[in-house]
Amino acid sequence: MSVEVGVCGVYCEYCPVCRREEKACLGCEWVNEQLRLSRESHKGCAFWECANRKNVKCCFLCEEFPCPLHYGKEAVYAPEALELWKELIKGGFSFSKQ
Numbered sequence: 001m002s003v004e005v006g007v008c009g010v011y012c013e014y015c016p017v018c019r020r021e022e023k024a025c026l027g028c029e030w031v032n033e034q035l036r037l038s039r040e041s042h043k044g045c046a047f048w049e050c051a052n053r054k055n056v057k058c059c060f061l062c063e064e065f066p067c068p069l070h071y072g073k074e075a076v077y078a079p080e081a082l083e084l085w086k087e088l089i090k091g092g093f094s095f096s097k098q
Contacts, residue, residue, distance in 0.1 A: 008047035008076045009059050046074045065089075 004012035007028045015025065025031060032044035043049075046069055047059055056062045059070070066082040 005058065006047075007045070007051045007058055010076055046072070047076070 006012055006015070012025070028045065028048045032048040036042050036044040050067075050069060051057065051059060051062065054062055059065050066077075066085060070077060070082055071079060
């Protein structure tokens, strides 16, 4: 069984786009393109665009995680969770880069 996780780290099965029966989600790249087409600003998912620019598969694999983006208006995690991850990283914990 494969567990799909978005670039931002959200478990895809929790995403309402992924769970739609009429049209399944085709992944972060597809969602990003749809956002760019539908938004007046033509901006896609901030997490996807940042990860793509930095050439990382997931925010957790970025050396700057958690960055200010995670505390902004598109925040996915509660600030308390981000602070916990910061403490774990300071203590030597690292996310797998596989």
